[in-house]
Amino acid sequence: MTSLASTDAPAATQAETRRWPRVSIGTIIANLALLFLVLLWTFPTAGLLISSVRDKDQLAVSGWWTALTPSVTQNAARLGRGDEQVEENGTFIIRGNILGELGSGRTVEAFGTTNADVAAAEAGETLPMRAGGEVTVASDGSYEWRSATAFTHSAGPRIYFVAGSPPRFTLDNYATVLATSGIAQSFINSIAVAIPATVIPILVAAFAAYALAWMNFPGRGLMVAVVVGLLVVPLQMSLIPLLRMYNGIAGAFGQDSKGYLGVWLAHTAFGLPLAIYLLRNYMAGLPREIMESARIDGASHFQIFTGMILPLSFPALASFAIFQFLWIWNDLLVALVFLGAQDDKVVLTGRLVNLLGTQGDNWELLTAGAFISIVVPLIVFFSLQRYFVRGLLAGSVK
Template sequence: MRMDMSRFLTHALLLLMVVLWTLPTVGLLVSSIRDKDQLSVTGWWSALTTTERTDQGRTDAAAAQVQENGQYVISGDLFDGDAAGRQIQFFGVTNSTYNDNAAGSTITLKNGSNLTVNADGSYRWVSAEPFETTRGQRVLYIAETPPRFTLENYAEVLESEGIGRSFINSFTVTIPATIIPILIAAFAAYALAWMQFPGRSVLVAVVVGLLVVPLQMSLIPILRLYNGVMPLFGAESKSYLGIWLAHTGFGLPLAIYLLRNYMASLPKEIMESARMDGASHFNIFTTMVLPLSFPALASFAIFQFLWVWNDLLVATVFLGNNDRQLVLTGRLRELIGSRGDNWEILTSGAFISIIVPLVVFFALQRYFVRGLLAGSVKGG
């Protein structure tokens, strides 16, 4: 009985943690597809409820009046044909009376004219004397709006705000910056795990030591070295090659450490049998070690992909703020500065930025824990 209660509490705690981690993502998704007017006044948790909002409109001017039965009439629609399911509940013509008159009722204005506003936004303004107003009558109202979801926010950020171009730029940076360190680290990890040569233990200690070096401490020296070397080869200082090399350098220590520990935990008997059959180190590495090390490769690929995709510091230093090469995180930073009040733009842009990492993680997550545990527990 005590064991069952302990298991129940463990599962309940795990479920609570999953809910707490998932809620922000769900809120971001719901906010990104909501109507921008509703998003500006209510939170995402009220997305499925009808909302009330105070707004205003203006009737047509005197030029739109017609004469009916000896009276002058101006009629029209306060919503201008864009009702979107809204229904007016109360209306008025001053800030103190906009919630005094129910929709469908008629009120008398100071000039003796009568104004009727219906729930669907249509109005009828009647006067015994000709209208002379050049701006129309301002009408304040309280309207109920049903939930409305749209993909217009995504269309706007992809087309007008440059998110689409930055999305491609992030792929251009991230894919090579993930593949290159994996290729280099796989060879290095095999050598450190299964090949005997002088100084191997020292190299392993250096790799472990590099894991604790802060990126910010090494960024400036690497940048100065890069700016001094690349002009010798005729390469641009702000280019994709530079950021690929930078991310490769920053990612190699962790990659070598994880892969070396995992490869060292592989059965020794397999390696000895392959050597007895005359297989070279290269054949053993390509035909046996690499396929068996896929969980560790997938674990590092997730780490590296998420790090590079969400990076802003290295991208700013090695690519700059050139609009043609600006990555997604840099574009979102600019949107926060220029469109900080437009929540529909920020939420849709932010959700676009997390779609790819989510897909990568869920596609490889079955290998994630297995690769980390095997590499950390059985390292030799």
């Protein structure tokens, strides 16, 4: 019996170990840090989306985190004049509704006769008035001001109340900002800038990366070193010389220097070093046996590049496409320099800056415009994100 118990105990311990794998402290910390970063990125985005579909009156008085709870505001209204009274059984009564135009779905929670005590009584209760008589306010805002003597006042006294309203969501903010602020035209302008300025450097860099990775020619190592060196050149230092060069070429051919061609070429020039670096390192890491087999079969460099290298390099291409598209979409400096401030060519970032200056008090329009500006980058990122890490690591580590 003793030997049987001693034999079963280790087996039970091993089964328990297999059932509950040990997790290191480092793994827990890494997962918590990742969760913190996800929440840190998600909360502002969720807040922007919720704010963009909230009613403008509720957005002005409460934060987005209260969007699912009724909003409460303090208000004031005047009771009826003396000439609005009616006499019923010897009692003079003035009736009305203190919500007035605010009555869409709102309810009165409390009221008072002075600003110092707004919630002196709850809805349905009665308070004495300093002008005589007493007033009763119902939750729907209707009131009755009763007095044993006739009312003689020409202007009704103020009554203060706390009104609550249920959460209200609407797409009117988007309709307004698209119809009146020029956001729709700027959205099209940003698309017209971002798509060609993303595709052109990818095409050029793919050919250059293949040549630097698999073709032998004099000066190849020097060209790779130059590409790596160009990665550290700041945009601000080279922007003005590039603009002067482009203006000179455009003027020689009689072309307008403020056009889409200039901004496409500028973004292509600034994006090529990173594109060539990522794609060259990725292509250099592809199996050499595949290329040698293709050459034995008589394939040319162009056939190898289009039929084998490009399909295998899609993760790296997608990784750079995300980088380039997001940078161009969020760019303002290059667009202003090469497109100018013409209203029909302002990109989305420039339009949002204008909205901030002209609609600074209309938060509902600013939030709607800002969320419109991030919809396309979110779609691009989430549609290509499965290739992002693979392409990025392959371009940085061989």
